[in-house]
Amino acid sequence: MSLESLKHPQRERLVFLDQCFTWRGTANRRDLMDRFGVSTAQAALDFKAYLTEAREGAPRYDAAKKVYIAQEKHRPIAPESSLGEWERVLRASDSDRFDELPSLTRRSDPAILALLSRAIESRQAVEVQYISMTSGDQTPQWIAPTRFASDGSRIHVRAYSFKHGEYRDYVPERIAPGSSLMTRPLEEKLPFDRDWHTIARITLRPHRNLSEEQAAAVRREYAFDGDMLVVEMRKAIEFYADRRWNLDRDGARLERVGTEYIEAGPAHDTASEP
Numbered sequence: 339m340s341l342e343s344l345k346h347p348q349r350e351r352l353v354f355l356d357q358c359f360t361w362r363g364t365a366n367r368r369d370l371m372d373r374f375g376v377s378t379a380q381a382a383l384d385f386k387a388y389l390t391e392a393r394e395g396a397p398r399y400d401a402a403k404k405v406y407i408a409q410e411k412h413r414p415i416a417p418e419s420s421l422g423e424w425e426r427v428l429r430a431s432d433s434d435r436f437d438e439l440p441s442l443t444r445r446s447d448p449a450i451l452a453l454l455s456r457a458i459e460s461r462q463a464v465e466v467q468y469i470s471m472t473s474g475d476q477t478p479q480w481i482a483p484t485r486f487a488s489d490g491s492r493i494h495v496r497a498y499s500f501k502h503g504e505y506r507d508y509v510p511e512r513i514a515p516g517s518s519l520m521t522r523p524l525e526e527k528l529p530f531d532r533d534w535h536t537i538a539r540i541t542l543r544p545h546r547n548l549s550e551e552q553a554a555a556v557r558r559e560y561a562f563d564g565d566m567l568v569v570e571m572r573k574a575i576e577f578y579a580d581r582r583w584n585l586d587r588d589g590a591r592l593e594r595v596g597t598e599y600i601e602a603g604p605a606h607d608t609a610s611e612p
Contacts, residue, residue, distance in 0.1 A: 344387070351376070351384045352391065359397055359408040366405045390409045391415050392579060397561075444492050449511050453519060454495050456482045456579050462521040463500070466513035476514050482524055484531065489578035496574060498528050505531050505574070535602040536573040541595040547593070556591050573599060 344352065351374055358365035367381035378382070383404070389396045395413050397406040457464050464483065465474040481497040487507070488494070494507040541567050544553035560567055571579060576597075584590045 347374075350374075350385060352388050355384065355388045356414050356416045359406070359412055359472045360414045364403075364405045364406045365388070365397070367482050371408070387414075387421070405558040444511060446493070446510055447513075450513055450519075451493075453521075454510065457521060459482045460521075461524045463524055464522045467507055467510075467517040469512045469514055477501075478518065480522075481508065482528055484528070485534065487572075487575050488583055489575065494520045496531070496534065498531075505529075505533065507574075531574070532601065534572055537602075538571055538573045538576045538602040539568055539570050539598040539600065540576070540579065542585075542592045542598070543567070543595050545590050547585075567592075575601070 342349075350369055354373060355370065357473065358369055367378060367385060370381040371378065390464055392415055395409060395411055397408045397412065399405075400407050407463055438479055453464065456462075462482075463480045465478055465480050467478050468481075469476045479499065479501040481499050483495050483497040484505075486493055487495040492509060492511075495510055496505060496507055498504070499506045507569050542560075544556040555564075556562075559565075567577075579585070583592055585594050587594060
């Protein structure tokens with residue numbers, strides 16, 4: 339028997355057991371019953387299958403605690419167990435050992451997202467009333483959506499603003515419900531979006547105000563492979579990196595050593611093609 343030979347439902351249950359032993363160190367049949375709603379008999383069969391697959395590294399049963407306990411030489415039997423399902427196991431545990439900050443819901447209108455997507459595909463401009471967080475202005479304006487991007491917490495649509503004569507990022511949720519959403523074909527080629535086609539190679543290091551021990555901890559936390567960490571992104575979303583990582587601000591853990599910009603030619607900008 340191997341994991342690959344099992345039907346998907348049972349394979350999923352064995353992988354979950356594997357994650358419990360890998361991240362928590364213990365598991366029993368109740369974990370399977372609570373997580374997947376299977377019967378006691380099915381849970382017993384799953385455990386037997388897992389113990390067979392684990393072989394000499396199989397967990398040992400503790401009769402006093404009524405749980406199986408992973409051995410010191412435990413090795414995951416599934417690649418998924420070693421790559422990051424730690425949080426999933428904690429969530430499934432019936433305990434108060436894990437909690438998280440609630441996420442504020444960002445409610446996107448599917449119709450707006452669909453309209454913007456179609457405008458990109460069809461090379462159309464859209465008239466919107468976009469509510470500015472700086473001035474509060476929401477005068478109707480025409481934009482030509484070209485791409486979507488994420489800053490890690492929300493989606494932005496990158497679009498050419500005919501009002502401002504430049505490319506800008508727009509948050510779809512800030513398009514006012516009263517917008518006309520009229521569309522028109524793009525009759526002329528859009529300007530080259532240089533920031534989108536420029537790669538920013540940012541070199542980071544632990545902030546200079548940190549102690550040697552603190553700097554070493556930061557390097558471990560952010561998986562440095564040496565004294566410096568180099569990350570690459572489009573220049574168009576570089577601003578969001580500064581904001582998300584608090585670069586060069588009071589209390590920052592990381593600071594920017596320097597940035598190298600690598601530009602691509604206009605021939606690569608398919609969004610501006612007529």
